[in-house]
Amino acid sequence: MSYLAKNYNRKKISFVRGKGSYLYSTNGKKYLDFVQGIAVNSLGHAHPKLVKVIKDQSKKLWHVSNAFQIPEGEKLAKKLCQKTFADYVMFQNSGAEATEAAIKVARRYFYSIGEPNKNRILCIKNSFHGRTIAAIFASGSKKMTEGFGPKVPGFDHINFKDTKPRFPNLRKKIKKNTAAIMVETIMGEGGIKPIPNKCLQYLRKICSQKKILLILDEVQCGIGRSGDFFAFEQSRIRGDIVPIAKGIGGGFPIGAVLMNKKVAAGMIPGTHGSTFGGNPLAMAVGNTVMDIVSSKKFLRNVKKLSKYFLLNLNLLKEKYPHMIKEIRGRGFLIGLQLYQDQSKFIKKLMDKKLLTIRAAENTVRILPPLNVKKKEIDQALKIIDKVCADFK
Numbered sequence: 001m002s003y004l005a006k007n008y009n010r011k012k013i014s015f016v017r018g019k020g021s022y023l024y025s026t027n028g029k030k031y032l033d034f035v036q037g038i039a040v041n042s043l044g045h046a047h048p049k050l051v052k053v054i055k056d057q058s059k060k061l062w063h064v065s066n067a068f069q070i071p072e073g074e075k076l077a078k079k080l081c082q083k084t085f086a087d088y089v090m091f092q093n094s095g096a097e098a099t100e101a102a103i104k105v106a107r108r109y110f111y112s113i114g115e116p117n118k119n120r121i122l123c124i125k126n127s128f129h130g131r132t133i134a135a136i137f138a139s140g141s142k143k144m145t146e147g148f149g150p151k152v153p154g155f156d157h158i159n160f161k162d163t164k165p166r167f168p169n170l171r172k173k174i175k176k177n178t179a180a181i182m183v184e185t186i187m188g189e190g191g192i193k194p195i196p197n198k199c200l201q202y203l204r205k206i207c208s209q210k211k212i213l214l215i216l217d218e219v220q221c222g223i224g225r226s227g228d229f230f231a232f233e234q235s236r237i238r239g240d241i242v243p244i245a246k247g248i249g250g251g252f253p254i255g256a257v258l259m260n261k262k263v264a265a266g267m268i269p270g271t272h273g274s275t276f277g278g279n280p281l282a283m284a285v286g287n288t289v290m291d292i293v294s295s296k297k298f299l300r301n302v303k304k305l306s307k308y309f310l311l312n313l314n315l316l317k318e319k320y321p322h323m324i325k326e327i328r329g330r331g332f333l334i335g336l337q338l339y340q341d342q343s344k345f346i347k348k349l350m351d352k353k354l355l356t357i358r359a360a361e362n363t364v365r366i367l368p369p370l371n372v373k374k375k376e377i378d379q380a381l382k383i384i385d386k387v388c389a390d391f392k
């Protein structure tokens with residue numbers, strides 16, 4: 001029997017070790033891992049540079065309080081700011097913490113300019129921002145909030161219809177007390193749905209016009225996953241506040257909120273804190289991930305290989321038009337939407353040693369490491385082709 005709480009429906013498999021794109025199970029089988037901890041292990045398993053840095057740093061210093069200077073954190077914050085829109089960074093440990101801290105930054109900004117009543121956050125219905133009490137009510141999903149009332153106030157919702165060129169009724173939803181719009185640039189859990197560029201540009205325009213803030217949740221789609229360092233770069237806009245997590249730690253828990261100078265002015269000493277956030281061990285790993293992932297050459301390769309992958313997945317869609325409804329996503333954040341429930345399909349892929357994971361709306365989520373090799377993509381394509389052919 002298991003003493004773990006039953007909040008997960010776990011597959012009956014466990015692993016002893018990983019190397020690059022592969023995982024080795026306790027019963028001696030080798031799997032191509034296209035889950036990678038749900039977009040977390042951006043450089044695959046046991047990347048030699050990450051192994052080295054964690055070993056070296058662990059001999060020197062793991063943790064000190066944020067009451068002291070942490071040079072490793074200064075370094076990572078500087079890199080994140082120099083590579084992006086951001087002027088300041090606040091480190092956390094996870095995605096949910098980062099999205100919650102993003103909400104705090106937005107509210108605190110309006111408080112600090114004498115508009116404390118401007119505090120409501122407009123989100124997309126059934127989006128995903130994490131599992132903390134505020135984050136579930138931000139997403140407004142019935143499944144996630146059921147039984148966890150009372151409802152956390154302060155969130156309003158718009159619907160996402162990716163068939164529409166832009167959000168209808170958005171202007172009506174922005175009230176006098178709206179502080180920010182918060183969206184995932186690419187909806188991950190929701191089925192790998194990128195918000196179209198035109199739509200993002202429209203959001204940016206409205207936020208600027210109405211003098212409210214744009215929070216772009218890049219926890220899943222950020223840090224090179226989309227082929228650009230941030231997914232929003234494709235639409236040539238920028239957010240005011242951007243929570244990140246997953247990929248930046250390469251498997252080590254790190255979260256962060258990136259923000260511009262204007263909104264950062266509200267975050268004076270004492271307004272936010274985190275015991276573990278930004279500790280030397282985490283920051284040493286984060287710096288190494290950042291150095292690799294943010295390089296132009298690395299991102300160019302993500303773009304090139306993901307284009308190849310998407311092209312071939314679309315060929316499979318043409319080959320099995322009654323099976324595959326749509327191939328969605330950008331870079332290595334890929335959704336393969338079926339016409340039917342995806343559980344059996346995912347099981348069959350796993351039987352053939354390819355690991356994938358579900359997302360909403362019959363979607364099979366495919367998340368290779370960002371440094372995946374072409375021959376590993378070919379191997380995955382072959383398995384997907386076979387499962388499609390065998391599927392009844």
Ligand SMILES: *Cc1c(COP(=O)(O)O)cnc(C)c1O
Nearest residue numbers: 094095096128129130188219220
């Ligand atoms: C995973 C995810 C989160 C939550 O991250 P945790 O580390 O699980 O708390 C928030 N936002 C998005 C878009 C995510 O994909």
